[in-house]
Amino acid sequence: MIVEYISIGTEILLGNIINTNASFLAEQFAKLGLTAYYQTSVGDNKARINECLNIAAGRSDIVVLSGGMGPSSEDVTLESVSIFLGRNIVDGAIEGSTVIPNEFGNSSGEIITDNGHYYILLPGQFNELKPMFLKYAVPFLENVADSVIMTRTVKIAGINEDEVEDKIKELMLNHSNPSITIYPKSGEVHIHVTAKGFDENECERLNKPVIKELKTLIGEYIYTSEDEVSLEQSVVDLLKSNNLTISCAESCTGGMVASRLINVAGVSEVLNNCYITYSDRSKHKILGVKKSTLAKYTAVSEEVAEEMSQASALSNKADVFVSVTGVAGPDSPYEGKDVGLVYIGCNVKGNNKVKEFNFKGDRMKIRECATTAALDFTRVCILEYITKTQFDFNK
């Protein structure tokens, strides 16, 4: 079935907001096995909304609209759809529609079946649209579709999109149900494994061996196969389940690693404090990096990353200590050290590792990539430590 999304709101046409609804819904449509050929944005104007509805209904089976569902006179979506379908509005809803409740706002949504087409009307606010779509539209669309679609997401860090494709190319070619799709996601790679079947059990049965195969091929890079688990959540979970605490010292990322860890609710069980040591002086004073090391190798070096994660000047150090130092640009202060060169250190109970990275992009992009790399490197180092100590224990 073909689905089309129309986002309504003059604020979109003025560039006031970034249309996050569009990418969320597009990904949902793909997960549901629906085909999308077009997306349209239009202002709060009845004639122009009508034109969009005409075009969309002519080429798609399902039309999802968002925005303009509020009570103000500028909100004309409901009226436009009612005119387009030739139905009245009774008690604030289009005749014959199913009203979708909004738990996070005042504008409810509607689902309408009309002449072999389905219209789903949603509010424009992403934090209202998302739960309403997941709770009400997804089951409706699963029901409308001739079969059940189930997607499992396998999340990967530490290698890029092309490397993932190289490693799983054959698997992708050999499978059409489930289909395997690769999505780059700001420094990570997500793989969607999507099965179509008579019921959920059949989908699960189809997905399972492919997930297993993925784990065989690229298991070391997979940090989760759960939809709702982020990289930072997986690190915090790993710390909690192994009774480990964490701290970090950041230079070029300047708080971004700590900030992502602290976005995990309940992180206080494993994190007390972190340090942003931006200058050479603070690397020496706060962490205990030797002046001679800084002088000999510069702040962006394997040696300094190592001493940063040893943090010899700190008493009561956390079990896991992560360090990041690099050249974020726009210029490099060190001869022979290019913009994008980053060293990440990780010390797990005295076991120290340092890895070199070379990122591309502007200052912000390099800092984002370094942050994701630091979280993933931490995950890998903790896992190595656990495996090692379990091995020692078994001896």
Add this chain to the structure above:
Amino acid sequence: MIVEYISIGTEILLGNIINTNASFLAEQFAKLGLTAYYQTSVGDNKARINECLNIAAGRSDIVVLSGGMGPSSEDVTLESVSIFLGRNIVDGAIEGSTVIPNEFGNSSGEIITDNGHYYILLPGQFNELKPMFLKYAVPFLENVADSVIMTRTVKIAGINEDEVEDKIKELMLNHSNPSITIYPKSGEVHIHVTAKGFDENECERLNKPVIKELKTLIGEYIYTSEDEVSLEQSVVDLLKSNNLTISCAESCTGGMVASRLINVAGVSEVLNNCYITYSDRSKHKILGVKKSTLAKYTAVSEEVAEEMSQASALSNKADVFVSVTGVAGPDSPYEGKDVGLVYIGCNVKGNNKVKEFNFKGDRMKIRECATTAALDFTRVCILEYITKTQFDFNK
């Protein structure tokens, strides 16, 4: 003149990427005084791109397309436009087009004038599209337009969109040239003042008194009237020009304030280090917040924010010391202290101030709002200190 934007790329329809091009171009169109009624996204498919071109050319004067301009066989934008216009492709460009060079990538762009319509073709990568649009498309569109358009952006923090509108409503109603538009921008508010005139001088002459009037009405909240200056840049500039250094201690924001400051290139002149003191223990140990204060008032209190920004345990303290402590959620650990309650402290050379904030939203949203508020509060406190010391000096 009416402009329409078509973004081309199957990755958009799959939800792989968020369409940041769309909001950037929409804002640029508005600045140029162009009217936009529709935006469309379509996959890398010649028939469907042709359909979009047909629809767009029927209702708009200028069509801007992006994406699908690369050399791979999946990139069919150039071919689709050449078929639509009935022109050949010669040496990789459409006959009669003006080629726009791409300084940051391999795919160049093109500008084509055809039958009273203008077509602007750009690559899909935002970091390539943006400089090409600003350098080549903007002058072309200014020339095409019957008059010159000039926009000045006035950037505001510390009050919300509705409060800004309340304060400048009359000014907005009394002016149509320049027009005054309010844009909310993740915790900040931007005002566009857009004049239409015969030449730049006339536009400047029209804009000037309105900018002056805005400064009279809401000057205390304006942190810049320069397009390229961010809030963190304005704080760093203020520090540099007054020979002040900065440091911060963050709890709920956990590195986000430092991270934004450190995104300013050259921040090392004013910032050595920052602290993330997430636990009560680290607030006491690292900063010197009294155990009795933490016990009596809890970590989320005016008293603790004040002691955090005094940072009595630190030697060699920076001139400006900012502290953030709050309840980011999803639950509050303290009775009577709701999720979203945040205290921000700022100490400028011994002059200490604390302000209470109440933010709404999820954990991430609250942390983002607190970060912007902390940067703005810092700016205000530095300005107050400068004014005070200048006054003392003049006595």
